[in-house]
Amino acid sequence: MDGxxxxxxxxxxxxxLKPIHDICYGIEKYILFISSTKPQAIQKLKNIRxxxxxxxxxxxxxxxxxxxxxxxxxAFEVACQGNALLMQAVGAxxxxxxxxxxxxxxxxxxxxxxxxxxxxxxxxxxxxLRDWFQEVVSNLGDIGTNIELVGTVLHRDSLLMKLTKNPSxxxxxxxxxxxxxxNTVLWDDWRKxxxxxxxxxxxxxxxxxxxxxxxxxxxxxxxxxPQKESYLVxxxxxxxxxxxxxxxxxxxAPLPSEESLFDKIHWYRETKDGLLIESSGAVIxxxxxxxxxxxxxxxxxxxxxxxxxxxxSCIVSGYKDLKGRLFVHKDYTKRVRPNIYIAQIFxxxxxMNYEKFAIEYNLYRNLLLENILREKxxxxxxxxxxxxxxxxxxxxxxxxxxxxxxxxxxxxxxPKVNNGWILFNRTLSMDFMQMVEEFPxxxxxxxxDALEMLWSLVTNRYEGKPIPLDPMGxx
Numbered sequence: 001m002d003g004x005x006x007x008x009x010x011x012x013x014x015x016x017l018k019p020i021h022d023i024c025y026g027i028e029k030y031i032l033f034i035s036s037t038k039p040q041a042i043q044k045l046k047n048i049r050x051x052x053x054x055x056x057x058x059x060x061x062x063x064x065x066x067x068x069x070x071x072x073x074x075a076f077e078v079a080c081q082g083n084a085l086l087m088q089a090v091g092a093x094x095x096x097x098x099x100x101x102x103x104x105x106x107x108x109x110x111x112x113x114x115x116x117x118x119x120x121x122x123x124x125x126x127x128x129l130r131d132w133f134q135e136v137v138s139n140l141g142d143i144g145t146n147i148e149l150v151g152t153v154l155h156r157d158s159l160l161m162k163l164t165k166n167p168s169x170x171x172x173x174x175x176x177x178x179x180x181x182x183n184t185v186l187w188d189d190w191r192k193x194x195x196x197x198x199x200x201x202x203x204x205x206x207x208x209x210x211x212x213x214x215x216x217x218x219x220x221x222x223x224x225x226p227q228k229e230s231y232l233v234x235x236x237x238x239x240x241x242x243x244x245x246x247x248x249x250x251x252x253a254p255l256p257s258e259e260s261l262f263d264k265i266h267w268y269r270e271t272k273d274g275l276l277i278e279s280s281g282a283v284i285x286x287x288x289x290x291x292x293x294x295x296x297x298x299x300x301x302x303x304x305x306x307x308x309x310x311x312x313s314c315i316v317s318g319y320k321d322l323k324g325r326l327f328v329h330k331d332y333t334k335r336v337r338p339n340i341y342i343a344q345i346f347x348x349x350x351x352m353n354y355e356k357f358a359i360e361y362n363l364y365r366n367l368l369l370e371n372i373l374r375e376k377x378x379x380x381x382x383x384x385x386x387x388x389x390x391x392x393x394x395x396x397x398x399x400x401x402x403x404x405x406x407x408x409x410x411x412x413x414x415p416k417v418n419n420g421w422i423l424f425n426r427t428l429s430m431d432f433m434q435m436v437e438e439f440p441x442x443x444x445x446x447x448x449d450a451l452e453m454l455w456s457l458v459t460n461r462y463e464g465k466p467i468p469l470d471p472m473g474x475x
Contacts, residue, residue: 014150015044015112019087020051022108024062026083029104032140034111038091042073044112045089049076092116093132099140106141111149118405120154130159153252174224176234176250182220186213187235195239195419197323198282242414261411261439266420268327270427275319275327277423289319289327291352294400294453295359296446297341310335314432314450315344317352320458326422328454333432333447342375349395358400358457372397400453400462407440410448413455422455 015033022028035041049071052064059065067077067084075088086101092114099106111133119125137147153160153173164171181187190213193199194206210217210232221231229237238246244261248254267278274285296314315332330352332344345357376393383391402409416422417436424433435447456462 011044011112011150014148015110016047016051019048019110020058023052023064023078023080023085024058026080026085028085028107029083030086030099030101030106031088031108031110032099032106033087033089034092034094034109034114034137035089036092036114036116038074038089038094040113041089041091044110045073045076045087048087052078092129094136096136096140105145107145109137109140109145109147111137111147111151113151114149115151115154115158115160117154118408120158121405121407123157126155126157126159130162133159152249153254154248155254156256158254173252175252176224176229177221177231178224179220179222181217181231183216186217190217190235191239194236196280197325197420198277198280239419240415242418244411244414260437260441261414262417262436264418265437266417266423267426268423270329270425275321275329279420284319284321284327288322290355291317291319291329292326292454292458293317293345293348293352293354293357294450294457295341295345295357296450296453297338297359310337312431312435312444312446313338313341314435314446315341315348316432316447316450316454317348317354318454318458320355324421324459326416326455326458328422328424328428328451330425331428331432331447331450333429333435338371339375342371343379345372345395346376346379346393349393354396356396356398356457358398358453358462360400360402360453398457398462400457406445406449406452409452409456410439410445413448413452416455422451 019028019031022031033041033044035044052058052066062080064078064080067079071078073089075086077084077086079085084102088099090096092111115129116125119129141147147169149160149163149169151160155161163169164173190206190209193209194202196202199205218231223229223231223234234250237250241249243263244255269276269278271283274283275289276283294316312333312335316328317330319327319329321327330348332341332348334341348354349357376395380391380393383393413422424436432447435442435444436451439445439448453462
């Protein structure tokens with residue numbers, strides 16, 4: 001069983017080169033490929049078939065030929081020097097008892113990345129996969145069958161992690177960084193230069209710092225594949241991806257889920273001239289800032305587990321500067337009913353003047369549209385009665401279609417928050433900041449969810465559709 005970093009050719013070696021070696025030397029009779037999905041497993045067979053058909057050297061030396069003139073996508077037979085071999089592809093979780101080829105049950109079972117990066121965070125699905133492996137996969141072969149697993153350790157309670165502690169399996173775990181630098185102070189200084197967003201020459205200046213101190217900075221370091229990724233390249237990737245993603249994808253050492261995701265909060269304060277970044281003293285002038293908003297609403301139907309209280313609703317507003325940073329400026333994070341928090345959207349817009357405001361598509365269509373139109377009309381009528389000349393309110397609503405799970409989306413914010421691409425106002429509410437600072441182990445994630453929506457809106461990650469509303473509230 002092998003756990004290797006992403007991008008280190010583990011699948012190429014195990015599911016392409018080694019099976020072709022098995023064909024050439026008649027080592028196996030029946031190889032079963034299993035991946036997270038059936039199409040992924042079929043792709044492994046396609047890669048082998050393409051190589052066998054296109055590599056004239058293999059055919060000339062070993063005399064490889066397909067038993068059928070039209071080898072299938074899900075399974076095919078191949079012969080070499082009098083030895084016949086069946087290769088078959090299936091998806092994880094498939095019921096496949098009683099597989100046999102001639103007199104042979106599977107002689108090799110290759111499981112490549114069978115754990116789904118989203119489902120791995122669901123305890124029930126992790127247990128279901130482990131049960132399937134023990135009850136189905138482990139019983140497919142006979143006493144001489146080799147079961148090999150290749151993948152990246154995605155969770156501390158994953159199948160791969162469990163099998164590393166199983167004495168029946170021989171495990172090899174590879175890390176991109178084998179040994180870390182002795183001098184952490186110099187690397188901390190380098191990281192500050194590399195991450196200083198207010199320095200237009202930060203990439204050049206950090207490289208110059210590295211070259212001036214390279215001998216001392218590389219003392220004690222060792223990497224798995226220096227020709228592919230040097231220690232410097234990996235340290236840049238650590239900054240850009242964030243510690244959680246790096247430890248999982250490059251080190252096969254996922255951090256405990258209860259550890260706080262955001263370990264470094266960058267603060268700023270509002271001044272008459274603009275927004276003052278506390279760490280650098282830089283002031284971003286008001287003329288270079290553009291306002292955006294997003295909302296994670298409570299529906300008014302569900303209540304939290306404790307005390308029967310309403311769920312939190314969170315409206316978060318921020319400014320985007322010319323560098324693309326997000327300054328999280330204002331929030332409304334409360335347990336209130338829709339008619340109250342919807343009114344806050346319009347109140348905040350009158351202060352912020354949003355460029356765009358994001359609302360999740362299904363909630364908007366199914367639960368909020370009627371309330372938003374009604375509240376908009378009410379506020380406009382009040383403004384008109386009070387003598388406001390420009391009494392109409394035109395909030396630039398955008399429908400957001402969420403296609404990924406909430407936790408996965410929020411995890412992507414780690415390097416943005418920790419490296420200062422997302423900064424926080426000192427005046428944000430305690431409820432909102434507590435949710436951010438305690439995620440993912442906190443009791444509520446409404447604040448981080450709204451924050452992810454806001455960041456994705458600002459960076460144009462969503463293909464949001466504008467919702468036109470006329471001054472009187474009709475579509």
